[in-house]
Amino acid sequence: MTGGSEPSVAARDDLAGVVDLFAWLTREELSRAVSELAFKRRTEADREAIDAAIEVAVAEYALVPAPREALSTEGDGIGEAADPLAVGPAAFPSLPADAEDLPHILDVPDRAVDRETLSAAVLDRLSTDAVAAITDGNAGRLEVLADVTYDVEAWAPVDAGPIRERIVAELDGA
Structure with a gap:
């Protein structure tokens, strides 16, 4: 593989x-x-x-x-x-x-x-991962996570917008 x-x-x-x-x-x-x-x-x-x-x-x-x-x-x-x-x-x-x-x-x-329960857990994990990457100043990880915010919204009926906005703000130096 x-x-x-x-x-x-x-x-x-x-x-x-x-x-x-x-x-x-x-x-x-x-x-x-x-x-x-x-x-x-x-x-x-x-x-x-x-x-x-x-x-x-x-x-x-x-x-x-x-x-x-x-x-x-x-x-x-x-x-x-x-x-x-x-x-x-x-x-x-x-x-x-x-x-x-x-x-x-x-x-x-x-x-x-159960996709609803799984998607809620994924959204929680995404938020936790974003906070950790922001805390660590890991721009590469934040870029990956920004992409995932779009993927998760296409994958499940969840709103990752607030997480994405925080990631983008961090990447833009806000």
Whole structure:
């Protein structure tokens, strides 16, 4: 899924496509799915590279942490330590080769995501991330987050305008 030292946009979108097959996955399940795809391609799966790709996807809102109250399952039984992820507003989910076989390979029950609850959590996270980037003076991160404010509004019926206005004001030196 990666070609160079950093995961590509295609890798993030492939990760989102894999998650989209199931509605949501834990980080461990997603890592296992990527490892299974590598096995099907007769290649090695580098756990550190997979973890790095997932981190990039989360940082850039292609994948988002999903609060438990946004998740419905059929007898799932995931532990409290599980870290569920759902497709985020910055993703353009795409299925990597052989991904259509993953539902047959992974033992994952039927799942669903409550988009309203998820979108509220994403908006809260976006606000928190913006405050942290402003506090740190991280202009690069603020530019990414400004783009995400538009993505999230197209993705869900939320208003990210106040967050965007604060980010833009900070970037413009106000």
